[in-house]
Amino acid sequence: MRPEHRERARIEAATRVVDRYVASLRPPEEVGLEALVSDTLYHERRRLERERNDPRAAEDHAFYQKVQRRLRHASARDLRELLDQIALRFASEIVGNFDDRVYKLSTTVIPTGLSVLLTAMSPGKLGSLGSLRGGLAEHVQIQGEVDHVRKLLDAGTLVVVPTHSSHLDSIVLGYAVHLMGLPPLLYGAGLNLFNNPVTSFFMNNLGAYRVDRKKSAAIYKDVLKEFATVALELDYNNLFFPGGTRSRSGAVEQKLKRGLLGTGVRAYVGNLQSNRDKPNLFVVPCTISYKLGLEAETLIDDHLKEVGKNRYIIEDDEFSRPRQVLNFLSNLVSLDSRVVITFSRPLDVVGNYVDEDGQSLDPRGRVVDPASYVCQDGEPVHDHQRDEEYTNELSRAIAREFLRDNVAMSTHVVGHALLEMIRRENPDMDLYRLLRTGGRAPSVTLGELARESERVVGALRRSPRGPRLSDELGRDPEQVVDDALRAFGTYHAHPAAVRRGERVFHEDRNLLLYYANRLKGYDLSSASAASTASAGGAAA
Amino acid sequence: MTTDTTVGVIGAGNWGTTLAKVLGENGKRTLLWARREDLCREINETRQNSQYLPGFTLPSSIEATHDLERICRGASLILAVVPSHTMRETARELGNYLTGEHVVVHATKGIEQGSFKRMSEVLREETCLRKIGVISGPNLAKELAARQPTGTLVASRYDEVFQRTHRALHNDYFRVYQGRDVVGAEVGGGFKNIIALAAGVAAGLGLGDNTKALLLTRGLSEMARFGAAMGAEVLTFGGMAGMGDLIATCSSPLSRNHQVGARLAKGEKLEDIQREMRMVAEGVKMAKAAHDFAVKKKLDLPIVAAVYRLLYEHHEVPLLLKELMSIPAGPEFAALSP
Numbered sequence: 001m002r003p004e005h006r007e008r009a010r011i012e013a014a015t016r017v018v019d020r021y022v023a024s025l026r027p028p029e030e031v032g033l034e035a036l037v038s039d040t041l042y043h044e045r046r047r048l049e050r051e052r053n054d055p056r057a058a059e060d061h062a063f064y065q066k067v068q069r070r071l072r073h074a075s076a077r078d079l080r081e082l083l084d085q086i087a088l089r090f091a092s093e094i095v096g097n098f099d100d101r102v103y104k105l106s107t108t109v110i111p112t113g114l115s116v117l118l119t120a121m122s123p124g125k126l127g128s129l130g131s132l133r134g135g136l137a138e139h140v141q142i143q144g145e146v147d148h149v150r151k152l153l154d155a156g157t158l159v160v161v162p163t164h165s166s167h168l169d170s171i172v173l174g175y176a177v178h179l180m181g182l183p184p185l186l187y188g189a190g191l192n193l194f195n196n197p198v199t200s201f202f203m204n205n206l207g208a209y210r211v212d213r214k215k216s217a218a219i220y221k222d223v224l225k226e227f228a229t230v231a232l233e234l235d236y237n238n239l240f241f242p243g244g245t246r247s248r249s250g251a252v253e254q255k256l257k258r259g260l261l262g263t264g265v266r267a268y269v270g271n272l273q274s275n276r277d278k279p280n281l282f283v284v285p286c287t288i289s290y291k292l293g294l295e296a297e298t299l300i301d302d303h304l305k306e307v308g309k310n311r312y313i314i315e316d317d318e319f320s321r322p323r324q325v326l327n328f329l330s331n332l333v334s335l336d337s338r339v340v341i342t343f344s345r346p347l348d349v350v351g352n353y354v355d356e357d358g359q360s361l362d363p364r365g366r367v368v369d370p371a372s373y374v375c376q377d378g379e380p381v382h383d384h385q386r387d388e389e390y391t392n393e394l395s396r397a398i399a400r401e402f403l404r405d406n407v408a409m410s411t412h413v414v415g416h417a418l419l420e421m422i423r424r425e426n427p428d429m430d431l432y433r434l435l436r437t438g439g440r441a442p443s444v445t446l447g448e449l450a451r452e453s454e455r456v457v458g459a460l461r462r463s464p465r466g467p468r469l470s471d472e473l474g475r476d477p478e479q480v481v482d483d484a485l486r487a488f489g490t491y492h493a494h495p496a497a498v499r500r501g502e503r504v505f506h507e508d509r510n511l512l513l514y515y516a517n518r519l520k521g522y523d524l525s526s527a528s529a530a531s532t533a534s535a536g537g538a539a540a
Numbered sequence: 541m542t543t544d545t546t547v548g549v550i551g552a553g554n555w556g557t558t559l560a561k562v563l564g565e566n567g568k569r570t571l572l573w574a575r576r577e578d579l580c581r582e583i584n585e586t587r588q589n590s591q592y593l594p595g596f597t598l599p600s601s602i603e604a605t606h607d608l609e610r611i612c613r614g615a616s617l618i619l620a621v622v623p624s625h626t627m628r629e630t631a632r633e634l635g636n637y638l639t640g641e642h643v644v645v646h647a648t649k650g651i652e653q654g655s656f657k658r659m660s661e662v663l664r665e666e667t668c669l670r671k672i673g674v675i676s677g678p679n680l681a682k683e684l685a686a687r688q689p690t691g692t693l694v695a696s697r698y699d700e701v702f703q704r705t706h707r708a709l710h711n712d713y714f715r716v717y718q719g720r721d722v723v724g725a726e727v728g729g730g731f732k733n734i735i736a737l738a739a740g741v742a743a744g745l746g747l748g749d750n751t752k753a754l755l756l757t758r759g760l761s762e763m764a765r766f767g768a769a770m771g772a773e774v775l776t777f778g779g780m781a782g783m784g785d786l787i788a789t790c791s792s793p794l795s796r797n798h799q800v801g802a803r804l805a806k807g808e809k810l811e812d813i814q815r816e817m818r819m820v821a822e823g824v825k826m827a828k829a830a831h832d833f834a835v836k837k838k839l840d841l842p843i844v845a846a847v848y849r850l851l852y853e854h855h856e857v858p859l860l861l862k863e864l865m866s867i868p869a870g871p872e873f874a875a876l877s878p
Contacts, residue, residue, distance in 0.1 A: 350640065350670055362668035364635055373640030373670060376542050385699045386671075392697070393670060 001095075001186065005234050010095045013226040014087035017219060022080065033079035036219065037071055040086055043217035051214070063089065083219070090223045094188075096210045142176050144343035144405060148356050149284055150180060152346055155358030156280030157235050159264055160185055161398055163252055163287045163406070164241040166294045168339075170208075173239065173288065176341045186231050187239035188224065188260070225263050232267035232281060233274075242398055248303035250293065250514035252406045254521060256395040258388065264349040265374065265387045265394075272371055272380035280358050280370065285344040285398045289407035289470075292491050293514060300514035304435070342468065344401035349373075350390045351397035403521050404466035411496075413460070413473060414484035415515030416524070417452035418444065418497055418506055435509045443503040450477035456524060463522040542641075545569060547708050548615035550630060552579055552604060554592040555647055556621030558681040559709070563619075564599030565687075566711050571611045572604045580604035596685045612637035617645075617704050619675070620663070624650030624730075624822060628662050635667035645673040645694060645705050649729040650822040656833050658726040658770070673701040674722055675709075676729035676781035678788030680795065687713045690788075693780040695719035695726075717780055724776025727767040732786045733797045733823030734830060734847050735759030739790035740801020741850070741857060755843070756790055761873075762841045766830060769837050797823035804850060805857055827851055842867055 001009065025032035044064055051057045067082055074082065152158060162173055170187060177185055188211040209231075211224060232238055240260040243253035264281050271279030293299065345353050348370045352360040360370045373390065374380050423431075426439035454477040460469060472483050485504065488495040488511075496511035497504050506512060545568065549560040552574035563570045574580050583589055583604035587597050605611065611618065612634065622630045627648055638644070644667075648659045657665070660672045677692030684690055694705045694716055702718045710716040719725055735755065742751050763786070764777045776782055789795045793802070800821045803813050810824070831848035834841045846864050849855040 352668065360668075362635060363665050364632065364667075366635065366668070368640060368668040370640065375641050383700065389697045390670065 001231065001234075001236060005231075005236075006095050009227055009230040009234065010088070010091045012230045013094075013223050014084065014091040016230075017222045017226050018080070018083050018087050020222075021083065021219075028076075030074075030076040030079055033076060033083060034071070034074070037067065037074075037079060037082050037086070040217040040219050041067060041071070043220075044215070047214050047216065087219055087223050090215075090220045091227060093212070094209050094224055094227050096208075139338055140172060140176055140179070141338045141340045142179060142343070143340065144286075145284075145345055146180055146343055149282075149343050149346060150182065151356045152282045152284075152354070152358055153182060153237075156278045156282055157232055157267075158182075158185075158237040158282050158284055158346075159232065160237070160239045160284045160286055161242045161261070162239070162285075162341075163247070163289075163402055164243050164245065165247050165250070165288065165299075166290065167246070168294055169241070169246075169288050170239070172339050173286070173341065183237060185239040186236045188228065221259065225259055225266075228260055229263040229267045229270065232263060233270045233276070235278075242395065246295065246299060248299045249520075250296065250300060250303075250517035251520040252287070252402045252518065254399045254402070256399060258391045258395060261395055261398075262387065262391040265390050266382065268349045268370070269374050269380050269382050269387075272374065280354075281349050282354055282358065283347045283349065283394060283398065285347070285401035285405070287340075287342045287344070287402055287405045287407065289340045289342070289409065289518075291338070291409045291411050291470075291487050296511055296514045297492060297508075300510045304432070304510060304513075338470075340407045340470065342405040342407060344405045347394065347397050347401075349394060351393040400465075404468075406467040406518065407470050408460055408467045408473065408519060409470045410472050410480045410484035411487050411515045412518040413453050413456050414449065414481055415496060415512045416519050417456050418449060418504065419509065419512045419516045420456075421448065421452055422506060422509070435513060438506055438509060443500075443505040446478070446481065446499065446502050446504055449504050450481050453477050453480050456519070459524045460519070460522060463524075465522060467519070467522065542616055542704065544615070544617040544704055544708050546571060546615045548611035548618035549573065549621060550608070550611070550618060550634065551621035551623075552583065552589060552592065553621065553623070554589075554681040555679070556619070557583075557589045557593040557598070558685045559619055559621060559647060559675075560602050561593075561596065561598055561685055562709055562711070562714055564601040566708065568601065568708055570599075570602045571614055572602050573608060573611055574604050574606055577606055580606055593681065593685055608633055609637045612642065616641055617643045617708060619705075620644055620646040620648065620659075622648060624648050624652060624659060624825060627659050628652065628666060631663050631666035638667050638669060640668055640670060642669060643671045643673070643698075643701050643704055644669055645675050645696070645701060647675040649676070649733055650826045651726070651730055651829050651833075653825060653829050654832075656770075656829060656836075658723065660722055660726060671698045671701050672696065672722075673698070673705060674725045674729070675705070676725045676785060677717075678780065678784040680788055680792055682794055684714065689713045689715075691715035691717060691780055691784070693717050693719045693725055693784075695722045695724070695776075695781070697722065719776065719779070719781070721773045721776040723770055724767055724772035724774075725781040727770055727772050728763060728777055728781035728785055730822065730826045731763045731766055731830060732759075732782075732789050733821070734827045734844055735763070735786060736789040736795050736797035737801040737804075737821070737823040737827065737851075738843055738847050740795070740798035740803075741805040741847075742801075743793075743798070744802035744805025745857065745861075752790065756786055759790075759843055760786060762843055765839055766834065766841060766844075769833075769839055796821040800824065810851055823847075824851055 021036055022029070041064055044060065048057050048061050067086065070078060070082060149158065162169060170189065174184065187208055189208040191210055191212045209227065228238060242256040242261050244257040247253055264283060268279060268281050348354050348360040350370065350373050352362065352368060352370070354360050360368045362368050371380060421444050422434060422439050425441060426434055429439055457469065457473050457480070460467060473480055481504070485497060485499050488497055492508065492511060494508045496508045496515065497506050547563050547568045548571045549556050549563065550573045552572050556572065560570045560572045572583065574583070579589065579591070583598060583602065587600065589598065620627070620630070644663060646659045646663065651658050652662055660674060663669055663672050673694050673696030675692055675694050678690055679692050692714065694702050696702055697720060706716045706718070738759065739752055739755055742755055760777060760783060763782060764774045767777060768774055789797065792798060796817060799817070800813055800823065804810065814821070814824070827844060827847045830841065830844045834844060842864055846860045850857065850860055
């Protein structure tokens with residue numbers, strides 16, 4: 001973000017939020033204003049109590065003490081000023097210390113750096129910078145509506161909304177966007193990623209703004225959303241993870257968070273109201289599919305332990321251990337496996353498909369003017385309730401595209417098949433007991449597993465809702481099983497399943513569930529029972 | 541908010557004409573679409589719709605037309621009141637002229653045969669619309685046309701849809717309530733026709749009010765089970781679009797579905813009845829759709845099954861009644877418990 005835009009976004013986000021609050025207050029104004037400031041104080045103090053050891057907490061603490069002191073004898077004018085200060089403080093933190101020169105440099109250097117990182121594990125591929133890029137490109141497969149997305153860049157602003165299963169996602173996607181020749185995407189990254197030894201460099205220097213998920217004050221969340229809205233209005237292509245956090249269960253996200261997603265329609269109305277030359281926003285669903293999950297063990301454990309109340313932030317997972325990340329990347333290269341990034345058909349802000357010229361299309365392919373959705377008597381207007389429903393429509397459309405363009409891989413199919421076989425063998429056992437004990441038999445025959453896997457692949461091929469199938473699923477069923485077992489055996493501390501002789505032993509059933517859940521949402525008839533018992537699906 | 545000085549009504553059957561009459565009496569210029577030109581002519585020249593709403597004079601503010609494009613250009617609030625089996629075709633044609641600004645509220649009872657799609661889903665699939673609503677309640681057309689007090693439910697996910705429809709329709713004899721459960725309102729309005737048909741059979745057999753009450757309450761239970769399976773909120777069925785509509789339709793000999801049931805009980809053939817009635821009895825189609833859905837979803841809906849067998853498998857009424865009464869009776873709300 002350019003410095004002048006950064007300052008504009010900071011001021012604009014804070015001012016709009018406070019203005020909206022003030023406009024919604026009933027007289028006497030000071031009562032409502034005091035309630036807003038007090039509510040923020042309450043939430044921030046609770047947070048600071050939990051973060052006593054954080055060096056940044058002392059500064060915050062001093063600030064809120066001052067606020068508290070002024071609050072006691074504040075007039076309506078003072079209260080408004082306090083609210084302005086709080087909002088601006090939040091906005092400043094979100095924008096962060098962003099150096100434009102570093103940013104420009106890093107957009108050139110980082111992709112190369114990432115290439116080095118990824119190819120370092122494969123010494124044969126080290127060489128000139130050009131060949132390094134080629135090396136990485138071999139392992140990041142980009143497919144789908146790539147040309148379509150590229151064309152839309154000339155017609156408006158992009159909002160890329162990917163599935164989220166790993167902290168690697170934003171880095172890998174950033175790299176993919178670079179390979180596609182698109183400008184970097186602006187995105188909100190959790191503060192934990194700025195503190196993480198692996199990612200801090202990327203976060204500080206790529207287009208990331210800061211999101212502190214520990215801040216629960218309503219005004220903070222509103223400033224954050226407004227910042228994203230202003231950034232879109234300033235024509236910065238954005239990246240949101242609409243699932244909100246990494247999928248704990250391994251399933252493709254189907255319940256999406258509306259918060260940041262809703263900024264699309266807000267920004268669109270803003271663009272129309274200010275007569276922007278190219279007001280359109282294009283929402284690009286994108287699935288990121290891995291054969292192996294870098295953080296799979298932690299995520300599925302968290303999912304099973306805390307069903308319904310997942311930890312929103314995990315700071316001690318595999319991603320915080322550089323050796324583990326290198327190990328994962330090394331396997332990615334040596335297994336000749338790929339991260340597959342699929343760009344789905346782009347949508348407008350109410351969920352219609354758009355064509356390559358950026359025109360919205362109705363379900364019958366007829367051109368629709370997207371402005372008509374937000375106009376009353378011909379004028380574009382904000383309408384909170386209407387726009388929330390539009391965002392619901394959009395999130396349903398994104399969820400549909402996620403299912404359609406998710407890429408099923410051998411680990412998902414074999415995980416699903418094996419878990420289903422165990423479940424059939426133990427019909428009287430509930431899922432949690434089954435995962436813990438493994439049921440009556442520790443293994444199945446290779447032949448049976450191959451047949452079940454073939455059946456799952458067949459059901460996936462027939463499924464009208466997707467997914468896409470990776471190339472390896474076109475091989476013989478035995479080869480599919482081999483491929484999955486080889487992948488399971490190379491990265492995880494305890495492989496999900498191993499082959500001994502002509503039998504396959506299920507060693508870590510939680511991991512099997514994690515991989516099997518990637519096929520949740522498709523009609524796999526009888527094979528679906530085990531994996532769909534994932535109790536809660538994707539974490540919110 | 542948009543001022544709807546002109547409102548469109550698609551469909552000049554008895555319910556569409558009645559709603560147009562209410563709009564006209566509320567001072568709205570109303571463009572009423574009829575497929576047939578001769579019907580348009582009759583309405584415009586005589587202020588009568590002698591075929592579908594005989595005996596009522598229509599306000600001069602109603603203009604009948606068979607030009608869909610003109611209606612879509614002239615009105616951004618449109619009521620769609622066509623039979624369920626023609627909704628897809630009509631919606632597809634409407635879709636040529638609609639924009640995202642349009643609000644369309646349908647008043648069609650029933651779900652699509654085969655696909656089990658609700659009318660709002662059909663509208664969504666065939667047009668660019670987002671702001672869709674449904675109107676459903678104890679609304680017998682002739683009573684409303686005669687300005688007898690009643691109420692209805694307008695359900696939509698969009699507040700604007702309710703607000704604009706309310707402003708257009710609500711008056712001192714027609715109360716318009718708000719709901720958000722579109723699925724419930726659509727299911728209630730369609731499903732009640734099956735129970736009305738069964739109530740007609742009971743009346744035709746000369747059975748009394750106890751029987752009718754049993755049929756209504758167990759019918760309501762089946763409606764709630766069916767609705768829940770389609771994603772509705774069970775509470776909706778206790779309101780205007782559930783219980784309200786059920787009582788009105790099952791009590792009134794004016795109801796077409798009731799009439800079909802009564803005549804079947806007297807031994808007439810369905811084909812003959814349908815040929816004579818020039819209007820569509822939605823319960824006949826709905827019974828098949830609901831039965832097929834229940835089979836697919838393994839739902840236990842005994843009244844629906846009995847009506848289906850009466851209509852489509854030509855079972856005898858006394859035998860069906862005997863079968864229904866021999867079903868073991870357990871806890872009243874068992875099938876609705878989580």
